[in-house]
Amino acid sequence: MSDAPLPLHRVLFVMNPISGDIDKETVLEQLQQVCAERGNEVHLFETTGTNDLTNLRQQLQENSYDVVFGAGGDGTVRLVAEAVLAEGLPMGIIPLGSGNGLSKDLDIPQQADEALNVLWEHRVREIDTLSVSGHLTVHLADLGFNAVVVERFSTGDTRGPGAYVRVALQEYMGYEPARYRIETDTEHWEGEAFMLTIANARTFGSNVVINPDSQLDDGWFELCIIEPFPGAAAPGILYDLYTEGFENSDYTRRLRCRKAQIWVLNEEKVQVQVDGEPMELSTPLEVTISPRSLRVLVPA
Numbered sequence: 001m002s003d004a005p006l007p008l009h010r011v012l013f014v015m016n017p018i019s020g021d022i023d024k025e026t027v028l029e030q031l032q033q034v035c036a037e038r039g040n041e042v043h044l045f046e047t048t049g050t051n052d053l054t055n056l057r058q059q060l061q062e063n064s065y066d067v068v069f070g071a072g073g074d075g076t077v078r079l080v081a082e083a084v085l086a087e088g089l090p091m092g093i094i095p096l097g098s099g100n101g102l103s104k105d106l107d108i109p110q111q112a113d114e115a116l117n118v119l120w121e122h123r124v125r126e127i128d129t130l131s132v133s134g135h136l137t138v139h140l141a142d143l144g145f146n147a148v149v150v151e152r153f154s155t156g157d158t159r160g161p162g163a164y165v166r167v168a169l170q171e172y173m174g175y176e177p178a179r180y181r182i183e184t185d186t187e188h189w190e191g192e193a194f195m196l197t198i199a200n201a202r203t204f205g206s207n208v209v210i211n212p213d214s215q216l217d218d219g220w221f222e223l224c225i226i227e228p229f230p231g232a233a234a235p236g237i238l239y240d241l242y243t244e245g246f247e248n249s250d251y252t253r254r255l256r257c258r259k260a261q262i263w264v265l266n267e268e269k270v271q272v273q274v275d276g277e278p279m280e281l282s283t284p285l286e287v288t289i290s291p292r293s294l295r296v297l298v299p300a
């Protein structure tokens with residue numbers, strides 16, 4: 001962590017026009033106005049949902065910026081992280097998604113104008129990033145129940161937290177847990193899981209604390225397992241998840257490691273969500289960590 005603020009004159013905002021069901025035009029105008037008043041040079045990259053990483057990389061290579069802000073949800077943050085990692089640039093976050101999990105874990109204000117203040121008053125945090133079978137993960141990835149819900153949510157036509165809860169309730173009714181085998185550099189585990197989270201960070205955008213007491217820059221990640229549970233145990237598990245009590249339940253366990261392989265028994269492919277992005281990956285999954293690889297502006 002560095003305490004001296006960086007001089008950040010040329011700013012690129014990477015804005016997702018559809019994230020979080022939020023009208024971005026007014027927000028963008030406000031951000032541009034404040035930056036202009038303070039003498040910053042502002043540029044815009046609007047995501048389209050197609051070839052965004054390639055196009056953003058090209059824009060970064062052809063221009064010179066001092067910082068790139070992801071203005072959207074966790075998927076937009078991940079897109080920006082992947083692009084700036086290659087260029088060695090710092091990034092900022094304007095939370096404009098449905099959940100905004102990473103920004104919450106980094107104590108970044110949830111109001112866009114307040115979040116922008118890090119441009120002038122900040123510390124630079126160097127945080128770990130993960131590779132899940134070659135896919136960058138900055139926040140949380142998972143297999144099982146949530147991954148299935150995220151996939152269904154992403155193909156629906158409504159966004160926002162309400163839509164997510166509706167899909168989750170529908171999916172919960174007929175959900176069949178899979179069996180996993182996990183080998184890490186510290187321990188092994190095999191069993192059925194309702195969901196299995198690969199956690200670099202701590203809290204989902206929904207405020208569920210899946211990985212309490214963890215640090216984004218400690219060089220470790222956690223595998224947070226929720227085993228199948230009877231319906232009567234659900235309220236207690238939910239209570240624990242919202243009150244930092246992940247390990248209080250008989251149905252939860254955590255493995256702490258720096259490297260892992262995850263098999264889904266009898267399956268060659270598995271549905272995974274990586275920072276909110278659904279994808280289907282081949283098993284076993286290979287998870288590795290790059291300690292302190294990403295520089296993020298956080299409030300001073």
Ligand SMILES: Nc1ncnc2c1ncn2[C@@H]1O[C@H](COP(=O)(O)OP(=O)(O)OP(=O)(O)O)[C@@H](O)[C@H]1O
Pocket residue numbers: 016017018019020021047048049050072073074075076077096097098099100101159160205275276277
């Ligand atoms: N112009 C666009 N049209 C359609 N989809 C887009 C567009 N721009 C980006 N996307 C898609 O939006 C997704 C990323 O959304 P993002 O995570 O930023 O917001 P969110 O899902 O609302 O928020 P959160 O992840 O915090 O819940 C990616 O799948 C990306 O491909």
